[in-house]
Every structure is written in C-alpha cells, then in structure tokens.
Amino acid sequence: MSVETAVDPAAPTVRTRERRQRSWRRSLVGAAALASALIIWEIAAYAVGDPVTMPTVQETARELLHYLTKPYPQVQGKTLVDDALISTARILAGFGLGTAAGLLLGAAMAGIRVVRELADPIIGVMRPLPPIAFIPLLVVWFGIGEASKVALIFFGVLPVVTIATLGALDAVPDELSHASRSLGASPFHTMLHVRLRAAVPGVITGMRIAMGGAWTSIIAAEMIAATGGVGFLILQAGNYLQTPLIFSGIAVIAVLGFVFDGLLRLLLRAADPTARR
Amino acid sequence: MSATVEDPPVTDRPAAVRLRDVGKTFRRRRRETTALEGVTLDIAAGEFLCLVGPSGCGKSTLLSILAGFTPADTGEVLVDGRPVEGPGPERGVLFQTPTLFPWLTTRQNVLYGPRARHALTPEVREEATALLETVGLADFADAYPHELSGGMRHRAAFARVLINHPQVLLMDEPFGALDAITRAGMQRFLLELWQRQRTTIVFVTHDVEEATLLGDRVSVLSGRPGRTKAVVDIDLPRPRTYEDTETLAFVTAKRRIREVLEQ
Numbered sequence A: 001m002s003v004e005t006a007v008d009p010a011a012p013t014v015r016t017r018e019r020r021q022r023s024w025r026r027s028l029v030g031a032a033a034l035a036s037a038l039i040i041w042e043i044a045a046y047a048v049g050d051p052v053t054m055p056t057v058q059e060t061a062r063e064l065l066h067y068l069t070k071p072y073p074q075v076q077g078k079t080l081v082d083d084a085l086i087s088t089a090r091i092l093a094g095f096g097l098g099t100a101a102g103l104l105l106g107a108a109m110a111g112i113r114v115v116r117e118l119a120d121p122i123i124g125v126m127r128p129l130p131p132i133a134f135i136p137l138l139v140v141w142f143g144i145g146e147a148s149k150v151a152l153i154f155f156g157v158l159p160v161v162t163i164a165t166l167g168a169l170d171a172v173p174d175e176l177s178h179a180s181r182s183l184g185a186s187p188f189h190t191m192l193h194v195r196l197r198a199a200v201p202g203v204i205t206g207m208r209i210a211m212g213g214a215w216t217s218i219i220a221a222e223m224i225a226a227t228g229g230v231g232f233l234i235l236q237a238g239n240y241l242q243t244p245l246i247f248s249g250i251a252v253i254a255v256l257g258f259v260f261d262g263l264l265r266l267l268l269r270a271a272d273p274t275a276r277r
Numbered sequence B: 001m002s003a004t005v006e007d008p009p010v011t012d013r014p015a016a017v018r019l020r021d022v023g024k025t026f027r028r029r030r031r032e033t034t035a036l037e038g039v040t041l042d043i044a045a046g047e048f049l050c051l052v053g054p055s056g057c058g059k060s061t062l063l064s065i066l067a068g069f070t071p072a073d074t075g076e077v078l079v080d081g082r083p084v085e086g087p088g089p090e091r092g093v094l095f096q097t098p099t100l101f102p103w104l105t106t107r108q109n110v111l112y113g114p115r116a117r118h119a120l121t122p123e124v125r126e127e128a129t130a131l132l133e134t135v136g137l138a139d140f141a142d143a144y145p146h147e148l149s150g151g152m153r154h155r156a157a158f159a160r161v162l163i164n165h166p167q168v169l170l171m172d173e174p175f176g177a178l179d180a181i182t183r184a185g186m187q188r189f190l191l192e193l194w195q196r197q198r199t200t201i202v203f204v205t206h207d208v209e210e211a212t213l214l215g216d217r218v219s220v221l222s223g224r225p226g227r228t229k230a231v232v233d234i235d236l237p238r239p240r241t242y243e244d245t246e247t248l249a250f251v252t253a254k255r256r257i258r259e260v261l262e263q
Ligand SMILES: Nc1ncnc2c1ncn2[C@@H]1O[C@H](COP(=O)(O)OP(=O)(O)OP(=O)(O)O)[C@@H](O)[C@H]1O
Pocket: B026, B027, B028, B033, B034, B035, B053, B054, B055, B056, B057, B058, B059, B060, B061, B062, B224
C-alpha cells in the first residue's frame, strides 16, 4: 500500500447499522407525533361536544369504514374507494403526461438555445398562475368529464417539472461531462449517463412539488365541476353537514398524498445516494 | 545542474506532447481575454513536466486544450504525433476538485471508463480491485463519494484514470486543496507510480516546492497572456522522496524557479 490510510474494516457495517437505527427511531417519533395529533383531536371533539362541528376520532373512523364500501350520496353516489380510485386515476394520468412533457421541454430548453428563448417567457408567465383559475375554461373546452381534469393537472405539473428539469440540467457541472468524455465515453453516452443522470435528483424533487400542486388542483376541480372523486364527495358531505365524512375524505387525501410522496421519496433515494440518511 | 534555458529548446525528436505557438483568446460579451499566446513546448515521452505560473496566466486553459475540452485558436497541439481533436482515454485528466460521479460507488466510478467503452472484462474488474488496493480504498469500494474524505476522493479519481492506462496524465493542481500530510502522501504515491510506469505527466501547480520535488523540468509561464517564459531543468537524482526537500541542491533548484517566476 502506497498511501497511508486510517482504514477501519468495520466502518461500512457500523454505518449501515447506525442508519437502520436512525430510521427506526424516526418512524417511532413520526408515529408518536401522529398519535398525539389524534389525541388532541379527540380532546377537542369532547370539549366542543357537537358532532357536526367536531366529530370524535371513533365517529370519523366508523363513518370512514362504513362509506369505504357504501355509496354516498345514496342515489347516484359512489363508495369512498371508488372516489379515491377516480381521483388517483386523474392524478396519475395528468401527472404522468405533465411530467413527461415537462421533462422533454426542460431538456429541450437546456439543450437548444432557441427553444429556451421561446419557452422561457411563456413558462415565466404561466408558472405563477394558479391552475384552478383555468377550471371554468377547461370545463368549457373539455366538458366536466375526465379530459378537463387531466388537462388541469397537466398544465399545473408541466411548468413545475420543466423548471426543475432545466434547473437541474443547468446545474450539472461541465467538469462532470468533461471527466466522462476523457474517460472514453462517447458524447451520447455522456449525455445519457452523466448529464441526464446527474439531473435526476433535481427532477424528482420537482416532481414532488408538482405532486402537491396536483392534489390541490384536482380536489378543487372535483368540487367545482365533477360527478365523482374525493373532492366531489367532500363537497356533497359538506352540503349535508356530514362532518365525519368530510374528515374521512380529508383523511383519504392525506393517505393518498403521503403514499405518492413516499413513492417519489423512494425514487429519490434510489437515484441519489446522498439522500439515503 | 544545468542553467536556466531562456528559450525553450525546439527539437524534432519525437515528443509525447508537442505545442507550437499555441494561442487562446476568450471572447465574452465584447470583452476579450487572451489567456495564452505563443506557447511552445515539447514534452518527451515518460517525462514529468511541471507547469507553474501566476494565477490567471492560462495554465488550466493549456491543460484543457491538451485534454481536448477546448480547442486552441492558433498553433499546433500534438499528443503522440496526432493532433488533439477532442477528449480521449489515452489522456487521463485529474481536476483540482475530484469529479467523481456521486451516484456511483467507488468501484463503479473506477469502472466507468471501461464500461463506457464496452471494454469491461473480468480482467478489468480484477485490475480495478487491485488498483483500489493500491490507492488504499479496498475497504471503501462500495462507499459513495459523499462518504469519502477529500483525500480518498482524490485517490478514487486517480484510480478511475489509471485503469485506462493513459499515455499522458494531465493534472491541474490536483493536490491544491489537500492538507499538508495528505498532500505529502499523494505526492509520494504519484512519484512511486511514475517511477514504475513512466507515464508522461503534465502537472500544474502553484507550489514551487511541489514542482521541484516532482518534475524533471519545470516550465514557467509568464503572466497573462501566458507564454513559456523559461524551462528549468531539475537535475536532482531519482527516485526522490519528501526528505530530499531539505537538501541544499533542492533549495537551490527551488530558488532558481522562484527567481524566474518573479522576473
Ligand atoms: N471559459 C472562459 N471564458 C472566458 N474567460 C476565460 C475562460 N476560461 C478562462 N478564462 C480566462 O483565461 C485566463 C486564464 O485562465 P486559467 O483558468 O487558464 O488560469 P490559470 O493559470 O489556471 O489560473 P489559476 O492558477 O488561478 O488556476 C483568465 O484570465 C480567465 O479569466
């Protein structure tokens, strides 16, 4: 050995064990935090003493379980599971298309000067607009069916992912590409395995932000113009003062949002070793 | 010990690296910066050449021209008799900050070159293991760059270049950011490596002592625009070790370079 090193053969295993312990601890703390939030809710419900204003946790849970498989409203209504599936399908379609288009547009802007100069001002104007401002317009164009919902999410996700992709690609240091080329990789290989690869964590972070916005848009759209979906259910429940069901709907959104963000976080961890803490 | 050569000797003997009247001007927003002007230099095969000069005189620019990252505006740049037209694995580059791919482990980083060139054989994998051993990273083969110390990252970047068996090593202040002890370790490692393999090395440094310790010759560039001011021969015996830095001959050689620099 030519270079002196303080090599500790146990180091990697110690690191993994520490990491596992930390992640256990974090899960426990998270569960404790959620449990205490439920306890505060329960105390508040008893203090208020009026189930229409503030139902208890058990009432909400009972209602949630009941309507998981029973339609609401009884005529023309859907079960909570169906509504959740409808909203999820809209999110997935709009988010998938919006992400794909944002990736392409962002990459094109990073690579082709004309595209960047053309798209920059449009994105700049579009981004600060709240997507829900377009709901009436999209209903006029596409009706109250699926197309208007998917279009809404698409136009909400597109600018966020585009900017994230562009930013991430711009931030890849030239030296990384240079290193790749001087190690013998072709320009194409370098583009694919270094430039695009290095941008992946930034793109996923953009996708997580876009996912949050997508839920906001879809719930609003389902409240304004729809015949199904969690947002529609919450609005109906509100109209009939079914507060436990409102809470149930919100809980479903929370769970779905958490699951989707969790999936994206897993993706980020897979793509970015520095995110594995 | 030979005297300072005011004009770099221009011979026709085969040189690993041959620079003739190399010039480079950067144009940016109506501002022109002439980084290099009329740089002429021959580097023999197997030679260890150090490049010193004031900050901003174009050392990095010259190295990136040799690496093929930026084209020269004027002049001739030949490596092993062929004009440089772009980057290639026969010219290994080590940057001031190690540019490891953060999403790859140390071993995957080392294997990046062979894999990209579709030359990943079991022998190459074995060689990677041996190289990681040599640079003292055997136990960190599966660690990611952010889990390595600064010095370890340098050694990983080194192994990643060495697996390509480059004919020329281009090094841009590779140890500049290291602490004194790690730096001495890296210098010793580089000297041993060069002693064994006799790769042609172009080594940019700010540090006159480092240049004297490592180089066969030290090429001194003038302030911007950079041109070869002088090439100083270092006739200290090989193999050299860090202890040599205290000998009188070493101190004299060092002073000579400093004099040329300050002229
Ligand atoms: N891409 C670029 N665009 C414009 N000017 C540049 C560029 N690269 C380098 N320069 C200019 O060229 C000159 C030489 O730069 P270079 O980085 O080669 O210097 P250097 O000798 O390596 O300096 P240092 O010792 O500080 O690293 C500087 O004046 C710098 O401003």
